[in-house]
Amino acid sequence: MRNLASILRIIALTAIAWGGVELLFETDPGQLAIIEFPKTLIFVGVILLVSIAIEVSVAALRFTLFRSLSVEKQEKFLASENKLANQLKAIFERLPKLLTKSRPIEEEGDIALDHNYDGIRELDNKLPPWWIYSFYASIVFAVIYLARFHVFNDYTQIEEYKAEVAQAEIDIARYKETAKDLITYETVTVLEESSDLEAGKKIYDNNCVACHKADGGGGIGPNLTDEHWILGGGIKNVYKTLVEGGRPGKGMVAWKNDFSPYELQQVASYVLTLQGTTPADPKAPEGEVWVEEETE
């Protein structure tokens, strides 16, 4: 009994520490703070160890103190401990009776009504308290509900729905903010923010001009300003070329290890802004004219 109580106390304390950590640290949606910030796991672990240590030392102390008592006092001590345990046990045993107020079968004779339908008799049981108080609670609930929604018209179901959808949209937008790198060939789109295009231009100027020229006119690599594409135009194909590189041996490497998917999306978007510009010394068109397929 006492061991069980110790274990419960240790679990409770550790759970409180963990709960506190989860409340205090902002995490990405669906992520646990102890996983995102592993240092907090150490904190929870320390709390666990400390609470075990406390329980062990308290138990040891009790044991030594107990041994130092005279036999008579030991008995008194045990009796007082048992008294508490017995009281708890008594409450647990009485609980079902308190909740139902049922009469034992032996006493049913006292509450039998004199109705008798072909041998089926009726008992005059008290309404079980658990039921009757739930019933009162439901009346209170109904009064408040009626006043709030039918008298004072707090908000309607439609408004509630709209508010939830709006909140969900905010959550989705926030999730996408933190998950910019979840881009794939299927989902990549052209970025139009000037900050993104500037970031793309920066990466282009630092990594691509040697082969494609600063104005995209082409050199070792093909001209990026005309509508002719060797590996396909449009954001999806350009993104794919950047992630996977060109055909083997042509010189265009895969960039996926140098840049994050989001950065590659920025460069790809920037490359597409070069379309239709007139470079100083353009390389002759290579590949097919790319026509964007109609998407429904």
Ligand code: HEC
């Ligand atoms: C070492 C030279 C070199 C560098 C550096 C280079 N490229 Fe290329 N790039 C090429 C070559 C060569 C091709 C043609 C590949 C093929 O034919 O398969 C190409 C193809 C491309 C294509 C496809 C063009 C088409 O017609 O389909 C794009 C888009 C592209 N490069 C963008 C970039 C960007 C953006 C960078 C910088 C991050 C870059 N390249 C860096 C040499 C290079």
